[in-house]
Amino acid sequence: MTLFDKFLRIRELGIFSIIVVFVIVAAIIDPRFMTFDSWRAVFLAIPLILVMAMGQMMVIICRHVDISIGSILAFSAIVIGLLYIQFPGLSLWLSIIITAFVGLIMGLINGFIVTRFNVHSIIVTLGTLSLYRGLVFIVSGGRQIDRNDIPEHVVSFSQTSFFFSIPAILIFSAIIVIITHLVMRHSVIGREIYATGSNPVAAHLKGINVTKVTLFCFGVCGMLAGVAGLFYASRFGYVNPGVTGVGIEFIVIAGVIIGGTSITGGSGSVLGTFLGILLLGIINVALPVLNIPGEFQKAIYGLIIVVALSLDQLIIYRMKKLSGGINA
């Protein structure tokens, strides 16, 4: 085994070195990139996507994909916005519980259809993507939730801080990331998710309840997308039924995949996903600094997904060859 092969085996190292190279290049081209404000922008942009990516990562490790998360985000954001119009004094903790519950229900619906009828999750969630988006319009009546409808203590959640001038939203998402890491690495259900993703049939024979594990992944993914809805309302101060969360699922999937999570299931880590999302956040902030128009952002994200998928497949091919297994 050559050194290069060993290098390829540590997946997080690859994405980490890409980030380092990218930051160095960006800093050389324009030193403005290394200012405090740029990095503040990076770390304010990622919590929303990071929280959703944790759920999506679980689903992808479990061999499924959930592309309805953008609509789940919008639905929970609309629900909480409408509640704020009725009860402006709603506390932050109660709002988190409500949005998490709304998202959990929608995620479980996805999971139920996928497991009960045994259909590919992308097709199911393509359906629920539209279904939930339609519900957003029906519930809100097409009306936007404005800045003055959202109470001050919710907006300040993403602005103020109670710890070393780090915004509360960032600390909260960091807690979610750490909990996800602990669950994936050290809990029974976490290991069962990896087992199910590596080989569902073997997992079933081993006595793992595959249906339960899949439902758990979809439920958590929906729940975190629901919480992200509250983050959205807090961070941007408005919720528009036609704009909120549209296309965000592709950014999340891009982050998860370039973070080294294999789309064929069974491998991936929280650290890798975090680095993947961090890279996307850095690119997002670096584009204007490097004088690249914002229109290129989507093309760059798309290119990143395709390149990451190809690399992932090449690595799998190489590993199979190394282990002398299947001659693919």
Place this chain on the structure above:
Amino acid sequence: MLKRFSIYLSENPTLRYWIVRPEWVAVILLIISVISSIQLSPFFADLAFIMDSATPYVEYGLIAIILTLIIISGEIDLSIASMIALTAVIFGTAYNAGIGMPLSILIALLSGTLCGLFNGILVTQLRIPSIILTIGTLTLYRGIAQSLASDFSLGGYPSWFIGIDYRYVGIVPIPVIIFTVFAIVVGFFLSSTIYGKQLYLIGTNPQTAKYSGIKVDRIKLLLFTLSGLVCGIAGVLTTSRLAVARFNMATGAELEIVLMVMLGGTYIFGGRGNIFGTFVAFWIVVILRAGLNVARIKIESQLTILGAMLIIAIILTNYIYSKSQK
């Protein structure tokens, strides 16, 4: 009684073959949607009106027919909507650069073909699952379209080019004729030629197909390329209909196209399905949309119904196939 009927069916395989078929679900749904649309508004029962409301969906219908072939062969292409937008934008950019109409159309078709070829190469050579790869290229192609056109509408086409949906033969608009002819040709190809049979075999069992001497990869590559080419045609048709090309046209169209294929009874895991089902499903979507519009239900709220229909269509098709296998 139902039980006796099912026993009777199991004793008569030929009859069962003709009765337990998902296409009948599409036909029944079509009848239901026509009746309920007429109930919603008396103005609906007008053939010319239905023909007119079909034209915007012809572009989707053309792609749905190719997508049927792709799904039968066990793959899927979700980047279709983005390819429509990308080819339309490339067409608009080329025409505005002053290279003339024929060359612009050629460039649009060529770019669509290249996009499809790119999908096909990555799927067949690198063995990336098509369902996830085309999610990636969906973002990529839409992003390229956005980089090219920014937020501008590319217009300024000659008057003969604009408004293909206003040209009629009798009461039938020309796009509907194009769609029908295309459906018949591809339907004949799929049901009556050796290549059509090969597609079913590839979808049922790619390994067996490979060992039977079918060039699986080459056929799949061809299908993806064809999908790109048809998306190019759809892009030019859409530009003619709207008189402008924008990067965000046909957003979310993959839902309606996949819905057409799924409602038509094509099996999501490959190996089964036919063009007749997709053709009927095209009219279901048209009548459903027109009926909901006549009933003055908001476009955005209609998404709920379309999304729910997609899920119900898949569940029903799976259920019927599981019954017909027994």
